[in-house]
Amino acid sequence: MIECKGLKKTFQSENGAFEVVKNIDLKVKENEFLVLFGPGQCGKTTILNMIAGLETPSEGIVTVNGKEVHEPGPERGVVYQTISLFPWLTVMGNVEYGPKVRGIPKEKRRATAQHYIDMVGLQGFEKSFPVQLSGGMKQRAGIARAYANNPIVMLMDEPFGALDAQTRYLMQKELERIWEQEKRTVVFVTNNIEEAVYLADRIVVLANRPTQVKAEYKINLPRPRNYVDPEFLRLRMEITDAVDKTL
Amino acid sequence: MIKSQKEKIQRVLAGLFSIGAFLALWQWAVVSTTLGQLMPGPITVITSFIQAFSVPIGTCTIQQHVGWSLSRVMIAYLVAAVVGIGLGVLMGWNPKIEAIFKPLYDIIRPIPPIAWIPLSIVWFGLGEMTKYFLIFLSAFSNITLNAYEGAKSVDPVLMGASRMLGANRTQTLLTVVLPASMPFIFAGLQVAISTSWATVVAAEMVRSTEGVGWVIVSAQDTNDMNQTLVGILAIGIVGFILATIMRGVETRLCKWNKSE
Numbered sequence: 370m371i372e373c374k375g376l377k378k379t380f381q382s383e384n385g386a387f388e389v390v391k392n393i394d395l396k397v398k399e400n401e402f403l404v405l406f407g408p409g410q411c412g413k414t415t416i417l418n419m420i421a422g423l424e425t426p427s428e429g430i431v432t433v434n435g436k437e438v439h440e441p442g443p444e445r446g447v448v449y450q451t452i453s454l455f456p457w458l459t460v461m462g463n464v465e466y467g468p469k470v471r472g473i474p475k476e477k478r479r480a481t482a483q484h485y486i487d488m489v490g491l492q493g494f495e496k497s498f499p500v501q502l503s504g505g506m507k508q509r510a511g512i513a514r515a516y517a518n519n520p521i522v523m524l525m526d527e528p529f530g531a532l533d534a535q536t537r538y539l540m541q542k543e544l545e546r547i548w549e550q551e552k553r554t555v556v557f558v559t560n561n562i563e564e565a566v567y568l569a570d571r572i573v574v575l576a577n578r579p580t581q582v583k584a585e586y587k588i589n590l591p592r593p594r595n596y597v598d599p600e601f602l603r604l605r606m607e608i609t610d611a612v613d614k615t616l
Numbered sequence: 617m618i619k620s621q622k623e624k625i626q627r628v629l630a631g632l633f634s635i636g637a638f639l640a641l642w643q644w645a646v647v648s649t650t651l652g653q654l655m656p657g658p659i660t661v662i663t664s665f666i667q668a669f670s671v672p673i674g675t676c677t678i679q680q681h682v683g684w685s686l687s688r689v690m691i692a693y694l695v696a697a698v699v700g701i702g703l704g705v706l707m708g709w710n711p712k713i714e715a716i717f718k719p720l721y722d723i724i725r726p727i728p729p730i731a732w733i734p735l736s737i738v739w740f741g742l743g744e745m746t747k748y749f750l751i752f753l754s755a756f757s758n759i760t761l762n763a764y765e766g767a768k769s770v771d772p773v774l775m776g777a778s779r780m781l782g783a784n785r786t787q788t789l790l791t792v793v794l795p796a797s798m799p800f801i802f803a804g805l806q807v808a809i810s811t812s813w814a815t816v817v818a819a820e821m822v823r824s825t826e827g828v829g830w831v832i833v834s835a836q837d838t839n840d841m842n843q844t845l846v847g848i849l850a851i852g853i854v855g856f857i858l859a860t861i862m863r864g865v866e867t868r869l870c871k872w873n874k875s876e
């Protein structure tokens with residue numbers, strides 16, 4: 370479970386303080402798929418980085434399962450907006466990186482890594498280097514790498530933002546399947562409403578800078594969802610209208 | 617970037633053609649102009665070069681001279697590589713280490729190695745140590761600078777990813793900063809092998825009893841143009857081979873950096 374209390378983030382720049390995140394209160398239940406929806410540049414990555422421990426909040430605290438977050442740690446898995454695979458390692462090398470630096474013996478970590486490589490559908494590409502993979506395959510490897518540490522929570526920052534439309538749909542379905550298979554508490558950032566409605570148990574809509582929570586939607590549609598189901602389309606429309614008004 | 621076999625052959629042929637044309641022009645100039653009174657032609661030089669494998673110049677055959685020079689380069693170059701990569705990567709990675717060492721390094725870097733000759737003779741005498749020291753200096757500054765630039769330019773997202781996956785700071789340094797800097801480090805190592813090879817010649821010209829640099833100074837002392845050119849030929853060929861080997865090693869170790 371993730372809890373953010375009174376999160377604020379102000380960056381110091383040449384023209385004074387720059388308030389990016391203003392007062393975020395957020396609770397994510399165990400195994401809940403939470404989508405943070407917000408316009409570009411509104412501070413989504415900053416919020417995620419504070420939960421990850423990569424960025425220190427100016428005010429407020431983050432706890433994961435009751436433990437305060439102060440630095441990066443392997444119980445929080447991250448899938449990034451930009452490609453963040455280690456380019457000098459193969460797919461296997463990337464996926465087993467986490468268990469390796471944590472001192473898991475070779476045989477055990479190989480088995481874990483192989484399990485997740487299979488789960489994301491990359492079997493046969495274990496020895497490929499990232500440059501040899503397509504965009505979608507890179508993000509599959511990124512998801513497997515995050516899973517291989519068996520994290521409590523998964524933080525995903527627009528992981529499909531750079532993919533073409535076709536691949537993006539495919540990856541949404543794949544992520545849904547993977548998550549159903551091995552549930553985790555997820556915070557997933559996107560600026561695509563369709564993607565949000567497809568994946569989320571709950572959508573939190575952020576208002577533009579300084580960022581705060583504007584609205585929340587519970588999505589109770591059965592999974593896997595259908596992009597053209599009337600109820601799906603109705604929700605998509607409703608959220609789109611609400612978002613348009615906040616901008 | 618896989619080149620077709622045909623393209624490769626064409627490239628080699630073009631290279632051989634220009635070398636052949638150069639040698640022909642040289643031979644012609646020696647035979648038909650007054651250049652012939654100053655220096656021998658390529659046929660004479662290449663014949664002497666081949667003879668030098670069995671007939672010693674001074675106390676050593678040409679391959680022994682090359683061996684002496686190469687061993688001097690290798691010892692000093694390896695030390696420079698270890699020190700340079702270590703210092704460069706650490707400076708690029710840690711702002712405190714950078715603040716301490718970078719200013720000193722920036723002052724030493726622009727001084728050409730040969731400017732250190734008088735001081736190094738005072739410090740280390742005329743023996744091997746002075747040669748090692750000069751070669752070390754000539755390799756060290758390029759290797760350090762490139763390693764530093766490499767470590768500076770590591771994508772912070774990759775360092776964050778490594779920390780999120782459970783790596784401590786030392787592990788991040790060894791498993792992310794160092795490999796990410798490799799293409800830069802190799803660029804430095806490549807330049808440095810050439811400057812080291814050039815410097816060993818200069819160092820041996822100061823004082824030595826063997827080595828390719830000695831081949832040239834001893835020829836100067838006896839006014840033997842043919843021997844000078846044999847020395848130059850040996851230096852050129854070995855320099856070319858060293859650069860080619862380095863490029864091969866880089867292609868193997870940094871293949872992740874190039875798309876197919």
Ligand SMILES: Nc1ncnc2c1ncn2[C@@H]1O[C@H](COP(=O)(O)OP(=O)(O)OP(=O)(O)O)[C@@H](O)[C@H]1O
Pocket residue numbers: 380381382387389407408409410411412413414415416450
């Ligand atoms: N380290 C920093 N120093 C100063 N300003 C920063 C820093 N990090 C982010 N910002 C600024 O904070 C704002 C929000 O950035 P952030 O990356 O969190 O937004 P985002 O919603 O993730 O954007 P995008 O849609 O592009 O992913 C931006 O204007 C950015 O320039």
Ligand SMILES: [Mg+2]
Pocket residue numbers: 413414415450526
């Ligand atoms: Mg972002």
